Amino acid sequence: MAHAVPTPGTTTGARTGTGPSRPGRRTTPDVLGPRTHLLVKWGLPVVTALVYGYWVASVRRHGGPITGWNLLTGFMSALVFVILYFALRAVTRRLPPEIHAALWGAFAGCALGFIYSGSGVAMFTSILASLLLAGAVTAGLVYHYYTRRDPGRARPSGTT
Structure with a gap:
């Protein structure tokens, strides 16, 4: 079954009610x-x-x-x-996706490390747990940003 793809500058129809679509943005219905x-x-x-x-x-x-x-x-x-x-x-x-993801990962890791260090465990254990969480959050966000980015910006023009 074929579906029409909205083009920039056209309306997305009565289904979404969001008006003209913006380039590089998905137009999904806003229920809130x-x-x-x-x-x-x-x-x-x-x-x-x-x-x-x-x-x-x-x-x-x-x-x-x-x-x-x-x-x-x-x-x-x-x-x-x-x-x-x-x-x-x-x-x-305003940051690129990699730095954006790394900062949020560091924030999550530091938040967990602060709580975990207060429980009386060894400092190495606290650091290890916070680094694991920071790495997982960073990897998850990098994956999220790269699987949902605009295909037009995926590669610079002229590259294969």
Whole structure:
């Protein structure tokens, strides 16, 4: 069965309702509204940071009572996490895919390494676990970016 491929500058039809397509972008139906996208764009990182802060505080507590220092550690960890997340999200948009993936991998690896080092394990184990996660996130993102990039930009013109 043949399907029509939208060309740049033409509408994609009533099915998507997105209007003219942009070159190099897939036009898929958008089931969520702009308000929901904005809420997810800002709310999800904040909620993730709060969960991360709670996790740090829980690991640092070692099953003991909740103290003021423990709460301060959790909230400061959440604050640093969300600040680094938003800074990284703003910076990586302008970078090539390889560096973009490496920075997000380093962020994930450092976040895990910080939590894991607070549990009292050997430093080598913490470093190894964070390097494994950083490598896995980087490899996954490189794969994601290269399997979904614009075919027109895949190779410079004139190469085989």
